[in-house]
Amino acid sequence: MIYHGHEIKDSLTLKADAVVIGTGAGGATMGAHLAEAGMKVVMLEKGGWYTAKDFSQREEDMAAKIEGERALLASQDGSMAFTFATCVGGSTVHYWADHFRTPGDRMKLWETEHGVEGMSEETLLPHHLELERMLNVHVADERHTNRNNWLIKAGTEAMGYHGEFVTQARKDCIGCGFCMMGCSYNRKQSMLITYVPRALKAGADIYSDARVDRILTKGGRAVGVEGAIVDRETKKPRVPLRIEAPIVVLAAGAIASPIIWLRSRLPDASGWAGCNLVVNPGMAVYGKFAEPVNFHTNIPTAYAVKGFRNATYDGSRYVEGGYLILSNQLHPGYAAALSPAFGETVHSFMRDFNYYASTYSVIDETHTGQITLDGDEPVYDYRVRDVDLLKSRDFLVKSARILLAAGAERIIIPDNQGTVLRDEKEINRFEKEYEVRPNGIIMAGPHLLGTLRMGGSPKTSVVNSQCEAWGTKGLYVADGSVFPTSISVDPSASIMARSLLTAGGILKS
Amino acid sequence: MNRTESLFAANISRRQALQLKAIGLGLAGLAQTGLVSSCATASVAIEGGAASLKALTEKEYAILRAMADVIMPATEGIPAASALGVLAKIDHELSLWSEARLSQIKDALWAFEHWPLFKLRFTRFTAMSAEDKANYLRDWAESSWDFQRAVFIGIKTVVVFFTYSNERSWAAINYYGPWKEQMPVAPTPVDFGREV
Numbered sequence: 001m002i003y004h005g006h007e008i009k010d011s012l013t014l015k016a017d018a019v020v021i022g023t024g025a026g027g028a029t030m031g032a033h034l035a036e037a038g039m040k041v042v043m044l045e046k047g048g049w050y051t052a053k054d055f056s057q058r059e060e061d062m063a064a065k066i067e068g069e070r071a072l073l074a075s076q077d078g079s080m081a082f083t084f085a086t087c088v089g090g091s092t093v094h095y096w097a098d099h100f101r102t103p104g105d106r107m108k109l110w111e112t113e114h115g116v117e118g119m120s121e122e123t124l125l126p127h128h129l130e131l132e133r134m135l136n137v138h139v140a141d142e143r144h145t146n147r148n149n150w151l152i153k154a155g156t157e158a159m160g161y162h163g164e165f166v167t168q169a170r171k172d173c174i175g176c177g178f179c180m181m182g183c184s185y186n187r188k189q190s191m192l193i194t195y196v197p198r199a200l201k202a203g204a205d206i207y208s209d210a211r212v213d214r215i216l217t218k219g220g221r222a223v224g225v226e227g228a229i230v231d232r233e234t235k236k237p238r239v240p241l242r243i244e245a246p247i248v249v250l251a252a253g254a255i256a257s258p259i260i261w262l263r264s265r266l267p268d269a270s271g272w273a274g275c276n277l278v279v280n281p282g283m284a285v286y287g288k289f290a291e292p293v294n295f296h297t298n299i300p301t302a303y304a305v306k307g308f309r310n311a312t313y314d315g316s317r318y319v320e321g322g323y324l325i326l327s328n329q330l331h332p333g334y335a336a337a338l339s340p341a342f343g344e345t346v347h348s349f350m351r352d353f354n355y356y357a358s359t360y361s362v363i364d365e366t367h368t369g370q371i372t373l374d375g376d377e378p379v380y381d382y383r384v385r386d387v388d389l390l391k392s393r394d395f396l397v398k399s400a401r402i403l404l405a406a407g408a409e410r411i412i413i414p415d416n417q418g419t420v421l422r423d424e425k426e427i428n429r430f431e432k433e434y435e436v437r438p439n440g441i442i443m444a445g446p447h448l449l450g451t452l453r454m455g456g457s458p459k460t461s462v463v464n465s466q467c468e469a470w471g472t473k474g475l476y477v478a479d480g481s482v483f484p485t486s487i488s489v490d491p492s493a494s495i496m497a498r499s500l501l502t503a504g505g506i507l508k509s
Numbered sequence: 510m511n512r513t514e515s516l517f518a519a520n521i522s523r524r525q526a527l528q529l530k531a532i533g534l535g536l537a538g539l540a541q542t543g544l545v546s547s548c549a550t551a552s553v554a555i556e557g558g559a560a561s562l563k564a565l566t567e568k569e570y571a572i573l574r575a576m577a578d579v580i581m582p583a584t585e586g587i588p589a590a591s592a593l594g595v596l597a598k599i600d601h602e603l604s605l606w607s608e609a610r611l612s613q614i615k616d617a618l619w620a621f622e623h624w625p626l627f628k629l630r631f632t633r634f635t636a637m638s639a640e641d642k643a644n645y646l647r648d649w650a651e652s653s654w655d656f657q658r659a660v661f662i663g664i665k666t667v668v669v670f671f672t673y674s675n676e677r678s679w680a681a682i683n684y685y686g687p688w689k690e691q692m693p694v695a696p697t698p699v700d701f702g703r704e705v
């Protein structure tokens with residue numbers, strides 16, 4: 001049963017076999033599997049309960065309803081905006097539904113460098129197969145490839161780069177292009193319409209507007225959680241909640257999970273709780289075309305440039321790569337937010353809104369950030385630096401070349417000074433001279449990972465290879481927090497698959 | 510893939526906050542000399558009246574309004590940010606922030622307004638001519654000091670977002686708006702069971 005938390009008037013005290021904090025990619029898959037195995041499961045979601053009828057396709061309205069911190073959270077130096085959703089279904093409600101299996105090279109890295117055991121292409125395969133069946137994952141077809149994607153494909157091929165059509169988690173998609181604001185038609189296969197209903201059907205209870213402040217422990221074991229039912233808009237506490245359960249699953253996302261962990265003062269011999277914040281910095285590049293492109297229609301990333309996913313080095317010298325280039329999709333509010341300079345420059349840029357093809361980066365960063373507490377207030381430290389600035393510039397350069405090769409009249413870099421590139425000569429000069437500066441170009445981190453990382457030793461990791469806390473029995477983490485490094489692709493499928501693997505371990509134990 | 514962009518990236522680091530406090534003390538000293546008294550921010554008309562402000566003071570509102578109208582001036586088919594209700598929306602968003610985060614933004618607005626004093630210009634941003642305001646904002650946007658760029662990009666991002674997410678701006682850019690209001694398509698049914 002689903003309970004609209006904001007309508008609960010009295011304090012809430014419950015007992016369950018397992019309490020799952022969060023209902024996104026990790027929490028929903030976990031909750032469904034535990035409930036289907038016969039456990040009494042309570043799932044808590046800090047955000048609201050919204051369904052297709054609530055998704056208005058209006059940016060302001062949806063930022064307030066489904067975005068984490070109403071889309072207003074950034075690193076303390078202002079240079080990195082953090083993007084995640086806070087609602088039943090979590091970030092899968094606003095994601096673009098591109099579906100990537102966990103790259104094998106990353107799992108090898110986590111095994112060799114971090115001592116992660118039991119997580120390989122072989123052990124994840126059955127879970128990826130379940131997900132691909134459940135979420136109707138398929139390669140984007142021509143009908144769902146908009147002109148933006150075709151242009152990027154043409155430019156990529158003209159440059160001799162490697163790109164591919166991207167697998168999608170959709171069913172009977174009508175191609176409206178409003179994916180980022182929640183699917184109004186239940187065609188995008190988010191957790192909201194897949195694993196959340198599965199969990200409910202299996203008997204799980206879901207409470208929206210339910211914020212967890214602290215994980216309760218006794219004798220080195222997790223015994224439950226306490227927090228509050230909150231006001232849906234202000235998030236201020238209305239009535240207290242307390243759930244007692246011998247299994248606690250922390251799946252609130254890589255921003256909220258470490259905060260709950262730190263506020264709970266849970267044991268962590270490694271000192272890594274809250275550290276290692278990965279975001280996969282994102283930036284946009286635009287190419288202005290003579291004919292309309294309408295990059296805001298149809299599915300966002302039907303096609304992606306994958307040839308630069310891993311960075312290459314000559315000895316210790318960075319050469320190129322270390323990012324994915326995705327086809328971008330924005331509606332006017334967010335396009336303006338990612339526009340160059342200010343004033344008439346922005347207005348002029350926006351008058352050509354329908355004429356842009358655009359790319360977006362997933363930078364596979366080397367340097368990470370951290371989340372700490374100053375009293376009770378979270379402090380978010382993240383800044384793109386060193387080699388990651390070089391990767392960012394290389395992304396801008398490669399994108400400019402792709403768009404120019406596809407026929408763009410000019411390339412717009414949405415930086416503070418309003419850089420415009422018109423030909424290969426200008427791109428070459430840009431490649432040599434341009435300096436990417438934090439707060440000089442807007443960057444957003446959409447893939448939040450790493451803040452409660454798993455590993456083979458309690459000295460260097462927060463949870464073990466089964467994602468159980470080294471210092472607290474019965475406490476599991478099932479979200480992006482557990483990944484030791486960037487995954488280098490959209491992490492949604494990896495989070496889901498890892499959560500299913502962890503669920504299997506919990507049920508066995 | 511989620512790619513929504515956070516709107517307001519103007520959080521300020523603790524080090525920067527300390528720098529601002531130091532600036533504040535310096536300006537307080539100047540005020541003792543009487544040099545700053547003529548540089549006080551003038552109040553402006555507030556949509557809904559001063560009592561409608563939820564987070565900002567009247568003076569902070571005046572600074573933000575002046576910034577917003579340089580960032581998003583009126584253009585063909587689109588009124589200036591202040592005439593689009595952008596300020597009230599930002600004030601509302603700020604009212605939902607913690608005291609600590611809110612105080613950082615207030616410090617940033619205050620620094621932006623009074624920074625000219627440190628270049629020995631006995632004026633303030635809100636008192637500048639339109640041309641000077643644009644040049645001053647450009648200086649911050651392209652500054653070598655990270656804090657100034659952070660203030661620019663944070664305020665700019667949220668002002669332009671609320672300008673162009675407003676449907677009054679859409680006709681000027683030939684944006685058709687929500688599909689569901691024009692071409693209703695039924696959502697695929699989903700069984701959520703019982704809701705309470």
